[in-house]
Every structure is written in C-alpha cells, then in structure tokens.
Amino acid sequence: MIDSTIISLLKDSTTQNEGFVLLINQYKEKLYWHIRRIVISHNDADDVIQNVFIKVFKNIHSFKGQSSLYTWIFRIATNESLSFIRKKQRQSMFIEYAELVESTLSSDPYFNGDDVQKMIKKVIARLPEKQMLVFNLRYYEEMKYEDISTVLGGSVGGLKASYHHALKKVKKYIKSQNIQYEG
Template sequence: MNSETEFITRLQDPTSKEAAFRELLQLYKERLYWHIRKIVISHDDADDVLQNTFIKVYRSIDKFKGESKLFSWMYRIATNESITHINKNAKRIRITNEEHQTNAINKLTADVYFEGDAIQLKLQKAIATLPQKQQMVFNMKYFDDIKYKDMAEILDTSEGALKASYHIAVKKIEAILTSD
C-alpha cells in the first residue's frame, strides 16, 4: 500500500478523519488557493471558493475511489467550484462570464492582495481575454507546471486537446503582449 492509499484510508476512517483532514488542509490549501485565485481573480472570492472546495472534499471523501490521484480529484472540485462561482456571480448581476472576468481583472489593481507589477497586470489582462477553458489550461501549465496527464484527469479531457488549447492560448497571449 502506498502512502497516498494509506492517507485516503485515514481520511475515510471515522476515527482518523478529522486529523487526516487537517493534514490535507495543510498540504493543499495554498496550492488550491492559488489555482482558484487564477480562475476567480479576487482574493475574497478565492477564499470563499476554497472554503466551499474543502467542504465538498470533506463531505465527498468517503465516495473517493482512488481512480485518479487525490490531488487531481481535489483540483477538479476546486475548478468546478470556481466555474460555478463565476457563473453564479455573472448571472446574479446579469452579465456574461467574460464580462465578469474583465471586471475582476480591472479591479485587480485596487486589490490589496495583488502584489504584481505592470507586466504581471498586463499578463493577467491578456489571460482574461481567453475563453475559460484556455485560461485554466494556460494557468495550470504556465503557473502550476501541472503535467498534461494530470490536467486531463482534472479537466476530464484528452491530453491532445489540452496541448492544443495551451498552444492556442500562448499564441493569443503573445499577440496581446507584443501588440503595444
């Protein structure tokens, strides 16, 4: 039995679930926060989505069958929660998801948690112009260096489609960044 299998067993055992879940939080909260933050942009939204993600993980861990890595499964939950959050907010204020993302990027300079410079802001604005799936693929590959194999599990798509999406995203971003 490998260490991940043992960890999952501890997470699914009622006598060790609480302690194992605290360990899970420590292991993954920062990585998941930044994954979510790249999708929803706002720090406050990212905190909310992160909390919802861990609630879902806690409630669903007993159903986890280990068909993918624990990390990939949690990233998929975080990704889905992020998309749901964006869709809900956009619908609530009656704008498209793209307009919602543009608004979030435009507010980024006022966000006290954004520590980027002008170049990073320009990159974030360029990423925001991409369709949602290309944004996620670009962020996961460029910033998180997630392997296409793992990304395929997280996003439930083929490695070939992800490579194509990443290539297209890079070309679009390069075009935007060099257009000034």
C-alpha cells in the same frame, strides 16, 4: 504515498479529523493559487478554498480512487471556482469574465501588481475558458498533461493544442502592446 494516507484517515470516522488536517496541510497552498488565478480576489479565493475542503471532506466516500486524490481535488476546486465566477457574473448583469477580472484586480487590496502584471492577467482572462484553465494549470502549476486531462477532461493532444493556442495568443497580445516582459 501521502495521498493514500490522507484517504484512509479521512474514510475512517475515528481518524477523519487527523486526515482533514493532513489534507489541508498538503494542499492548501497549491489549491489556493489555482483558485486565486480563476477568481482573482483574495477574499473570494478564501471563500472558495474553504468550500472545496469541506466538499472533499464530505464526499471522500464517493472517491473511488480511479484518479489520484490530487487531480480529484483540483477538479473539485476548478468546478467550485467556475461556479463562483458564474454566480458573480449573474449578480453583475452577466458581465464578461475579462471585465470581471479587470474590476476585481482594481478593487482587490491584495493585488499589488504593476501594469504589466495586470495586463497579463487581463490577457489570460480574455482566453476561452478551457484555454485559460489549461494555461493556468500548465504554465503556473506545471501540471502534467495527463493530470490536466483528468482535471478538465479532454484528450492530451487536445490539451496540448489548447495550451499552444493560449500561449500564442498571450505572446501575440503582449507583443502588440509593446510590453517589455522579462519572464
């Protein structure tokens, strides 16, 4: 209900500022955590989320309503985050994503996780990109598979398999490291 209000406010030039405020209010936290789980550092997440909101604002007229606003915004946020990561990898001599995550976690003043938390982040970063994204959206965001399918593409069955593989790999790695994980 609120999404349709946001869309109609944003599409009308006289109410677009009001719509923009409502949009930020509605999605800032959800989007932030989704972006943060991909780019890891707070400062990077802050840059990306601002770009995402500006992109949504500027491209709202191209939103045809074939999907929900929620999945459309998450799709933009995912693409922006991945583009950001690829740019960062190019700047760092095509460093592996897992290595990038490891160095970012060590240098981010806004990460105070213990060794186990750090280890879990590194394990997730070692997953193939699609599995990593499915894992984040399903495990942390608790997004429905149908919605994940709209955000990332692919069939619901394929996404379920991806999540299953991802979860298995994470558990296996944690077991192999003898980590006592109380989740």
